[in-house]
Amino acid sequence: MIRFQDGEPKCMWFSQHTTGEAYIFDAVQKDKSGKRPLVYCANGSHALYPLPGPHEYTIPNLSVPFRFRLVDETDTAGPVYDPLLTSYYYIFTPFLSTFMPFPTMVSSLPSSKSHVPTGFLYFKGRWGxxxxxxxxxxxxxxxxxxxxxxxxxxxxxxPTGPLDKQLSRSEVWPRDADYKPLLRHSLNYSWILEKWLGSMNCMWEDMKVKGVKVSGELVE
Incomplete structure (x- = not known):
């Protein structure tokens, strides 16, 4: 999920099993254009990560680059899959819980493919x-x-479908998260030492939790 403010991307949420990670947009890797973020998909899983390699996720909201018990593997920087080439786009209306195709997408489709499916978005079962x-x-x-x-x-x-993903939430992270939310300002793992081993002057001062308004504005 990408949170925009005044048309500019400000934050990203990488969904991972029952938890995930939030980053400011400037911190994540970008493609050659310098505008589109790079996301690494875990092998055989639905989890998404900002970096390649192993990701230990036994402890919620503590993804570290080594193997312990529950581990996701993401490949190195190999072939890039561009989801924009095969994607449908929708507008979600929170108070009605409804989806509708994005108008400009429908108008750009050839007449033979003008039907944009929406029924699958309302499926309340498990996607797997x-x-x-x-x-x-x-x-x-x-x-x-x-x-x-x-x-x-x-x-x-x-995992469950989009209706169960709090699409209208005010923060970058889910409202019912059972862990302390963090808005990370760097891909560097040194913040973990500060969190778990005490004050070591790592980078923690720049990574204190901030609220994020619906508009995308960061607040202390």
Missing amino acids: DRQLESRTTSVIEQLEGKSEKGSGKTFVSG
């Missing part, structure tokens, strides 16, 4: 496979993530 049922075999137990390290499941049911 169901969570595995409990079994006694060691293979299933491994797939479910049952181990001595904890009882949390590695593989659960697929």
